[in-house]
Amino acid sequence: MKVLASDVDGTLTNSKGEIKKKTVDAITNWIDAGNIFIFVTGRDILTLKKDIDKYKIPFHFAVCNNGSVVYNSAYKPIYEAKFPGSLAKKIICDPIVRSSVYYILSAGFERMVVESDNEAASTYNYYTKEIELDEIEKYDYYGIDMRFDTYDKVKTATKLLREAYGSEVSFHPNIETIDVNGLHDNKATSLQWLLDHHLPKSDKVLVVGDGGNDKQMIEIFHGYAMNIGNEEVKSIASAIVDDVSDIINEHLDKRQKPILNMHWKILLYLIGLGISLYCFPLYVSYFYISLFFFKQSYNRYRDRYKDPLYKNKVIQNITLGLLWIVLIVIQCI
The missing domain is CATH 1.20.58 (Methane Monooxygenase Hydroxylase; Chain G, domain 1)
Structure with missing residues (x-):
């Protein structure tokens, strides 16, 4: 039994944010052959499920919020690493965060917007609930995601926020966004936990990603990088591919490939x-x-x-x- 763990944005999705039919078909063949497929993403489960339902993608597990929570195929959390609302409130009140285009708090199937530009939040990354600043401490969170206008602002904000809160939470910068998650969790650590506790008989573990938050798992496991991905990530990958289906076709034994449905x-x-x-x-x-x-x-x-x-x-x-x-x-x- 082989395991394939894939990032979503920039890896499964193309430049238009779409997932190709050939990619979904390849994942289906991978699973039909008796292998395991896992999503490993910075997204929360709500935004991931939108694409799962839209493209009808089969899967076994989903590592979400950069490793802060792991779900099974029934969308039940089997591992959680939340941080308290008091810490979330402290971060949200920071002037750097408040200067962002929007900031959203993730609590599983709830995406909460707080005193932000609601129109921008709806346009870029929808939310399910609006709460007041004083309500933040009522919940615990898997993550916070915030959007900035430019990559330069992302880099500057990441540096300053790490200096202020780096001992309490982790920051994962992307091109226009920053993901805030628990301090000791990332994609690699949560994937390893999943392998140890639910997939101990795995023969081979393959991973693929394109960004900085994929670096650890690409270093630890048999890692692939997307051709359009981060240059640093590409430099440490075992191979570079154009599509996730390329990996599946390489590792799916001919005798495993379904001939007839x-x-x-x-x-x-x-x-x-x-x-x-x-x-x-x-x-x-x-x-x-x-x-x-x-x-x-x-x-x-x-x-x-x-x-x-x-x-x-x-x-x-x-x-x-x-x-x-x-x-x-x-x-x-």
């Missing part, structure tokens, strides 16, 4: 069944093929039946195997 399997079976009506020996052949298909499906998925991602596949394969056997028995009678 379920609909084609059923159609071909029915065609063969019709032909076999005129030849009894083919009945016997089809019976043994059915037994083989049923056994193969059972062996492949018996250890994964509890995984919600595999439930439909288990049902489809076992049902088709049983259908084959029943139909052959009926015909022989």
Whole structure:
């Protein structure tokens, strides 16, 4: 079993913020072959879920807010590292933060805007709730994200904020934004926690990203960088790619690649069944093929039946195997 952990913005998404169909198809093939796919992103789960639903991307886990929280495929948190509202309020009240275009507090499926430019927040990165400054301390947070007009402002703000609060939280600068998260968590540490506690039998761990917040995991694991990515990140990567599908195609064994989907399997079976009506020996052949298909499906998925991602596949394969056997028995009678 192999693991692929991918950043989202600038990695899965292109320059237009879109995810290509070939990328989604490759991820689906990766999972169908029995491998694990993980999102590792600075986004919170709310903004990530928008793209998951829009592009219908299958996944097993999501490491969000630069490692502050890890979700399973049912969107249930299985690891959390929040920081208190009192600290969030102190940061929000800093003049540097208040000079940003907007700043949003992330608390899972809640994105809260505080005394900011609401129109800008809606345009760039939507929020779900508006709260007053005095309400900040009522919650604990996975992160704060703030946007600035230029990259120069981002660099200056990051430097000054690290000097003031670097012993309490971590700052992850991007081109126009800064992500604020828990002090000891990043993408690499949370991915390692996930591997240790939920994926201990992984054969190989592949990671891919494009920005500074991907650097640690690219250094630690078998790391790839996007061609359009940060030059520093590209310099430490084992290889540079244009699309996540390139990595999948490289590491997906030919024997793992799905040849036919379920609909084609059923159609071909029915065609063969019709032909076999005129030849009894083919009945016997089809019976043994059915037994083989049923056994193969059972062996492949018996250890994964509890995984919600595999439930439909288990049902489809076992049902088709049983259908084959029943139909052959009926015909022989």
